[in-house]
Structures are given as C-alpha cells and as structure tokens.
Amino acid sequence: MTAKGAPAIDAAGLAQGARLDDKIVIVTGAAGGIGACIAKHFAAAGATLLLADIQADHATAIAQEIAARGGRAASTPVDITDPDSARAMAAIAMRDYGRIDVLVACAGIDAPRGQAWSLADAHWRNVIDTDLSGAWWCAKAVIPSMIRARSGRMIFIGSVAGRRGSLGTSVAYNAAKAGIAGLTFGLARQLEPHGILVNAVAPGPTGNTGEPMTDEEKAREAATYPLGLGGPEPVAHACLYLAGQGGNWISGTVLNVSGGRWQG
Ligand SMILES: NC(=O)c1ccc[n+]([C@@H]2O[C@H](COP(=O)([O-])OP(=O)(O)OC[C@H]3O[C@@H](n4cnc5c(N)ncnc54)[C@H](O)[C@@H]3O)[C@@H](O)[C@H]2O)c1
Structure with missing residues (x-):
C-alpha cells in the first residue's frame, strides 16, 4: 500500500502477466458459458476457485474438469436471488479457505427476449431480482470479510445492454445491467477506503453463450460489430486483468468489452 492507501504495482508481478497464485476467488454463474470460461482462465493463472451456481451439478462438473487439469476448484450451489443463499456461499469460502480475495459476480439471466408492452410483471421481477439484486446479495455477502482483510476485488458482469436498447431484448435486462x-460506481466509492476495488466488465453478445442466437442474428450482429463476435474469452481476459496486478489501480470502471460495438 502507498501512503494514500493505493495498492503498489510490482513490476515483476506485472511482467509475469495476470498471475493469481494464492488468490481465493468465487465465481458465480460458473456453470454457464462465460462463468466457466472465467473459472478456467483463473485456475490456469493459479487461483483457488469456489464455483457457485444454481445448476450445482454443472458447476461441480466444471470444478472436476479444472481439477483434472491440475487446477484447484470446488463447487457450491447458490441461488443469488436469495440473500441467505449468497451468505451461505461466502461462509463456505471462509470456512474452507479463510478469506475471499476476489468475487466475480457473473450469474444471471442472459438477454431475455421481450417487448415492453407485453412484459409480464413476474418477468420484470425475475430479471431484476437475478441480474441486479442477485449481484448485490453476492457483493453484500463478501463485504464483511473483505473489509476485515482490508483487501478485495469485486468484478460484476454487466452488458452492452446497460448502455443501449435493442428491438428484441427485454427492457428489464437493460435496466438491470444499467x-x-x-x-459498481457506488460500491467502488464506499469500499476503496477499505482497500477493496470494484469494477464491472460489460460484454457485447458473445455469440456462443447465454441466450441462444439464430444464425441470422449472429450474422447480423457480426456484420455490425467492428471486431465481430468474440465468444467468452475476451470477457475472461478482462476479468483476469482486473483481478491481477494490472488492476491494482483500477476501481469504479465499467470496462467495455464489446468488440467495438459502443464507444465510451
Ligand atoms: N452471453 C452474452 O452474450 C452476454 C453478453 C453480455 C453480458 N452477459 C452476461 O454474462 C453473464 C453470464 O452469461 P452467459 O452467457 O454465461 O449465460 P449462461 O446462461 O450460459 O450462464 C448464466 C449462469 O448463471 C446461472 N444462474 C442463473 N440464475 C441464477 C441464480 N438465481 N443463482 C445462481 N446462478 C444462476 C445459470 O445457471 C448459468 O449457469 C450474465 O450475467 C449475462 O447477462 C452475457
């Protein structure tokens, strides 16, 4: 730490790339396309992972795949819409590892379809409960131990949909991702004095995870994206950067990982 509390950046660590040796990381949504990709990249960088998902069996399968390649990963069921379940997830990490260095809050309902004039009340509640409140319950669950440790990172997975609407995607999703x-901004401001860095990554459509896209939709999106559809890997790389040495002086940002879809 510097005199003002900013974490020091060590050139040797930077030169090694985004190593996460000895870091304890929770990834929610780890059974899904982006979450599993993040988990595998973090494991390859040396992190010890707790993979949390409502699809517990799938999360366990990803953890086993990581372990088979020599990585360190365990899994736990979580329903992020339930604050008690999010607290139980954090408690398992504390019980088994003694600290939580990084939370990657990736679980969500990806880009549900819907027209504003016909959205069911239950649809709005479900999307906001999962994609916005769910991220908050997970953050809230890890704040106490991170404050005690005077250290931590939170990375939320937002979306380009937090910045722009579309003809097919539900406005509940736009609202949740905004x-x-x-x-991210509010938590970053309040948690930075406690040594905790908070950021989000905002992907454009990956093309091969989450809400399925037709070939026609993929072709249309790819044609309008300067860099094409990138899959989940660019999102995992952005998370690695924010979690590792490179992210030591970055907090309160929403990192645009949209293949050039939006500027800013
Ligand atoms: N796929 C994309 O193109 C894209 C683009 C931008 C942002 N995102 C966001 O990235 C995140 C991951 O998307 P993805 O493409 O991997 O989708 P995905 O559907 O493959 O994965 C989502 C995961 O979240 C889990 N989940 C859903 N509700 C949950 C709950 N209540 N509790 C615990 N886990 C729950 C699911 O079981 C699933 O494993 C989402 O937040 C999504 O909105 C995705």
Missing part, C-alpha cells in the same frame, strides 16, 4: 454500473 443498475450494475450504478452498483
């Missing part, structure tokens, strides 16, 4: 940006 809320992720506000959550």
Whole structure:
C-alpha cells in the first residue's frame, strides 16, 4: 500500500502477466458459458476457485474438469436471488479457505427476449431480482470479510445492454445491467477506503453463450460489430486483468468489452 492507501504495482508481478497464485476467488454463474470460461482462465493463472451456481451439478462438473487439469476448484450451489443463499456461499469460502480475495459476480439471466408492452410483471421481477439484486446479495455477502482483510476485488458482469436498447431484448435486462454500473460506481466509492476495488466488465453478445442466437442474428450482429463476435474469452481476459496486478489501480470502471460495438 502507498501512503494514500493505493495498492503498489510490482513490476515483476506485472511482467509475469495476470498471475493469481494464492488468490481465493468465487465465481458465480460458473456453470454457464462465460462463468466457466472465467473459472478456467483463473485456475490456469493459479487461483483457488469456489464455483457457485444454481445448476450445482454443472458447476461441480466444471470444478472436476479444472481439477483434472491440475487446477484447484470446488463447487457450491447458490441461488443469488436469495440473500441467505449468497451468505451461505461466502461462509463456505471462509470456512474452507479463510478469506475471499476476489468475487466475480457473473450469474444471471442472459438477454431475455421481450417487448415492453407485453412484459409480464413476474418477468420484470425475475430479471431484476437475478441480474441486479442477485449481484448485490453476492457483493453484500463478501463485504464483511473483505473489509476485515482490508483487501478485495469485486468484478460484476454487466452488458452492452446497460448502455443501449435493442428491438428484441427485454427492457428489464437493460435496466438491470444499467443498475450494475450504478452498483459498481457506488460500491467502488464506499469500499476503496477499505482497500477493496470494484469494477464491472460489460460484454457485447458473445455469440456462443447465454441466450441462444439464430444464425441470422449472429450474422447480423457480426456484420455490425467492428471486431465481430468474440465468444467468452475476451470477457475472461478482462476479468483476469482486473483481478491481477494490472488492476491494482483500477476501481469504479465499467470496462467495455464489446468488440467495438459502443464507444465510451
Ligand atoms: N452471453 C452474452 O452474450 C452476454 C453478453 C453480455 C453480458 N452477459 C452476461 O454474462 C453473464 C453470464 O452469461 P452467459 O452467457 O454465461 O449465460 P449462461 O446462461 O450460459 O450462464 C448464466 C449462469 O448463471 C446461472 N444462474 C442463473 N440464475 C441464477 C441464480 N438465481 N443463482 C445462481 N446462478 C444462476 C445459470 O445457471 C448459468 O449457469 C450474465 O450475467 C449475462 O447477462 C452475457
């Protein structure tokens, strides 16, 4: 730490790339396309992972795949819409590892379809409960131990949908992902004095995870994206950067990982 509390950046660590040796990392949504990709990249960088998902069996299978390649990963069921379940997830990490260095809050309902004039009330509640409140319950669950440790990182997975609408995607999703940006800014401001860095990554459509896209939709999106559809890997790389040495002086940002879809 410097005199003002900013974490020091050590050139040797930077030169090694984004190593996460000895870091304890929770990844929610780890059974899904982006979450599993993040988990595998973090494991390869040396992190010890707790993979949390409502699809517990799938999360366990990803943990076993990581372990088979020599990585360190365990799994736990979580329903992020339930604050008690999020607290139980954090408690398992504390019980088994003694600290939580990084939370990657990736679980969510990806880009549900819907027209504003016909959205069911339950749809709005479900998307906001999962994609916005769910991220908050997970953050809230890890704040106490991170404050005690005077150290931690939170990385939320937002979306380009937090910045722009689309003809097919539900406005509840736009609202939830815009809320992720506000959550990031507010938490960053309040947690930085405690040594905790908070950021979000905002992907464009990966093309091969989450809400399935037709070939026609993929072709249309790819044609309008300067860099094409990138899959989940660019999101994992952005998370690695924010979690590792390179992210030591970065907090309160929403990192645009949209293949050039939006500027800013
Ligand atoms: N796929 C994309 O193109 C894209 C683009 C931008 C942002 N995102 C965001 O990235 C995140 C991951 O998306 P993905 O493409 O991997 O989708 P995915 O559907 O493959 O994965 C989502 C995961 O979240 C889990 N999940 C859903 N509700 C949950 C709950 N209540 N509690 C615990 N786990 C729950 C699911 O079981 C699943 O494993 C989402 O937040 C999504 O909105 C995705």
